Amino acid sequence: MVGFEGATEDGTKYKGYNIIVDVVKGRSDNVVMFGAHYDSIGVPGVDAKTPPSDATSTSTPQFGSPGMNDNASGVAALLSIAASNVGAKDRVKTLRLAFWDAEEQGLKGSRNYVESLSDADKSTLSAYVNADMLATKGGIVSIVDADKSGSATYDESAQSWAEDLTFSPEEVELEKQLRNAYPAGTEFLESFDAVTGSDGNPFHLAGVPTTGIGTVSKDPKVYLAPCYHQACDDITNIDNDVLAKNEKALNGLALTLTTS
Numbered sequence: 001m002v003g004f005e006g007a008t009e010d011g012t013k014y015k016g017y018n019i020i021v022d023v024v025k026g027r028s029d030n031v032v033m034f035g036a037h038y039d040s041i042g043v044p045g046v047d048a049k050t051p052p053s054d055a056t057s058t059s060t061p062q063f064g065s066p067g068m069n070d071n072a073s074g075v076a077a078l079l080s081i082a083a084s085n086v087g088a089k090d091r092v093k094t095l096r097l098a099f100w101d102a103e104e105q106g107l108k109g110s111r112n113y114v115e116s117l118s119d120a121d122k123s124t125l126s127a128y129v130n131a132d133m134l135a136t137k138g139g140i141v142s143i144v145d146a147d148k149s150g151s152a153t154y155d156e157s158a159q160s161w162a163e164d165l166t167f168s169p170e171e172v173e174l175e176k177q178l179r180n181a182y183p184a185g186t187e188f189l190e191s192f193d194a195v196t197g198s199d200g201n202p203f204h205l206a207g208v209p210t211t212g213i214g215t216v217s218k219d220p221k222v223y224l225a226p227c228y229h230q231a232c233d234d235i236t237n238i239d240n241d242v243l244a245k246n247e248k249a250l251n252g253l254a255l256t257l258t259t260s
Contacts, residue, residue, distance in 0.1 A: 004101075004112040016101030018109045023082050024095035024258060029124050031094040032257040034081055034250065035110065035199050036074030036131040037103030040067025041229045066234045069225055073135035073243050075099060080247045081254050091258040093126065100199050103132075110199035114206050122206055127174055127257055130200035130212030131250060132193075135243035136225040139215030142191040143178060144200070146171040146211065150190020165192055170209035177256055178211050181249040189216060213250070215242055 005015035016039070042064040078097050085095055102108035114122075133139075146167040179188065194200040194212025204210040217225050227233040 002113070004109065004116075006108070006112070014102065014105060014108060016109050016112075018101055018113055019099040020113070021082070021097045022094055023085050023097055024088050024091045024093075026091045026093040026095070026258060028094060030092070030126050031096050031124050032254070033096045033098060033125055033128045033203075034078055034131065034254065035098035035100055035128065036078050037071050037100040037109065037199055038075050039101050039104050039109075040070065040233075041065050041104045065227075065229050065231060068233050068235050069135050069237050070133045070228060070233060071103070071131075073133060073238065073246075074131035076243065077131045077134050077247045077250050081251055084251050085254060085258075088258075092260070093258045095254060095258050098199075103199055107199055107201055111202045114202040114208075117206075122208060125203070125208045127170075128200060128203040128208050128210045129174075129178070129250070129253065129257075130194040130198055130203075130210070131214075131246075132198045132212065133214040133216075133225055134246040135238045135240070136215035136217055137237065137239040137242070138218060139225065139239065139242050140187050140189045140218055141182065141246065142189045142193060142214040142216050144171070144175055144192060144194050144211045144213075145190035146175040150188075165195070168207075168209060171204075171211060174209055174211040178213065178249070178253055181252040181256070182245070191216075213246060215239075215246065 002018045002020055003015065004018065005013065007013045019038075078099065082097055085091070098110070098113065100109035103110065148167075193214060195204040195210055198212065198214070200210045200212045215225070227237045
């Protein structure tokens, strides 16, 4: 467990704790990293069980949430990877898992970690894979569109920064490997969320080859996922079949990346 603290531009102090674990000890100069945030959204003094009366499925209200899909599902996937790989002797690379704090407060946990690394430390990271919201009911897999070959659409305000994003050849290869970890015929939504609005962002900006997945609702009336940042994101909001599919894919990717 690694603590961090700081202050926002307005002077508000914060602190948190990241959990970093090397599950498989391979080459110290070649590390594959998977990460998921374990914090949820919440406002002090607001009961997560009594959301505001104006909360809707198309809004993003900032009130207390149990955080089962966002992001206990990502944590569950990382624990699955840990259980499948701990003690493995046939891995070439080190497999590192990171459980981030304060993602919902501006990616503070993952940013702090990346900023704490020297250039030499960053150069040892051959891949970072982010897992965020993996159990959306009936959800479609959202994947980083590193080769920009997809059909993702953006509103006018987002289009410019989406076009300005650049990806390395290594990130294009990561996208291909992640797609191949799913069964043939899997439907994907091409997105940039894992490298813009989640914990993959500081890694991507630091030049670490980065990819990631999430799951989003197919219903255009629903913003991202049912009960996103809402009190109803409880255990009943989890799609176990969707979660199992994503866990299996991430386990397959972990094997591919650490043995090649």
